[in-house]
Amino acid sequence: MLFQVNHQPAYCYTGSKPLQPNLPTLVFIHGAQTDHSVWALQSRYFAHHGFNVLALDLPGHGRSLGAALTNVEDMAHWIIALLDAAQIAQASLIGHSMGSLIALEAARIAPTRISKLALLGNAYPMKVADALLTMAHDDEPGAIELVTTWSHLNATQQTAIPGFSLQGSARRLMQRMSAINPAQLFHTDFSACNNYQQGELAAQAITAQQLPVLFVMAKQDRMTPTKASAALRSSIVHAKTVEIDQCGHSLMTEQPDAVLNALKQFLNQSH
Structure with a gap:
């Protein structure tokens, strides 16, 4: 589904379902150099189990047009503008890696x-x-190879699909993002992550609003190890944490069922 956000087409995967005003809405936010497809299993499940789903492509990524945004703050404002365009008053945000910072900042600016x-x-x-x-x-290209290796538990990890390579799929997705947007997209995204400094204020806003928060961390993550979020998690005292074993940073594809189960339990709770 396409929306007009800041005068540019913005693509969101909805699970081939129309948005229904009476259903709760989930917004899935991808990380650096990727697109909505990283949420394939999780977004499709929720779209067919009682939720509106907007698995988005950020500007300059996937099917959304416009230049890639250069800082997390602008990306968060874009998320709120997307909700306006979709006529969604309130939504749950699910973000991975850079997307988790965007979700965090959106909660700061519009709790x-x-x-x-x-x-x-x-x-x-x-x-x-x-x-x-x-x-x-x-x-x-070298950065894509390095991140592909570091984001997965190992190169020979088996999947339920014979002959399917998790690393190969991740590599190809990042290569496709480079082809779509050759203006050093990876550097732009990484710089936005590196420069974001509003986390403490976001934690304060979340605590004041008592927003339910779930951290889902991978025990073998070498890109964002569990200790790297420890201070933020401790500052949001009511937050819950689920740690998933036998996967690295690409936890939605390496352990898709475990991620889905964690999200189901969290999102189906009444408060």
């Missing part, structure tokens, strides 16, 4: 528009190593 937050693969601050920032700027 009454958010009903719940699920933050996957989160770190705050989300500092990116100088060497990786430089590689993303000067050698994007």
Whole structure:
């Protein structure tokens, strides 16, 4: 489904379902150099089980047009503008990695528009190593290879689909994002993560509003290890945390059922 957000087409996967005003809405926010497809299993499930789903492509990613936004704050304002365009008064936000920062910031700037937050693969601050920032700027193909390796538990991990490679699929998705938007997209996204500094204020707004919050962390995550979110998690004292074993940063594809189960339990709770 296409919406007009800030005078540009914005694509959201809805599970082939029309939006219904009487249903709760879930907004799925992808991470750096990816698009809505990273949420394939989770978004489709909820679209067919009583929720409106907006699995979005951020500007400059996937099917959404316009230049990639350069900071998390602007991305969060874009999320609120998307809700306006879709005529959604309030939604739960589910964000992965960079998307978790965007969800966090959206809760800071518009807490009454958010009903719940699920933050996957989160770190705050989300500092990116100088060497990786430089590689993303000067050698994007090399950065894609490095991140592909570091985001997965191992190269030979088996899936339910014979012959299907999780690393190969992730690599190809990031390569496709480069082809769609050749303007150093990876560096733009990484820089936005690296520069975001509003996490403490967001935690205060979330606590004041008593927004339900779930952190979903991967025990073997080398990109955003569990300790990297410890301070933020402790500052949101009512937040819940689920740790998933046998997966790295790409937890939605490495352990899709475990992620789905964590989200189902959280999102189906009445408060």
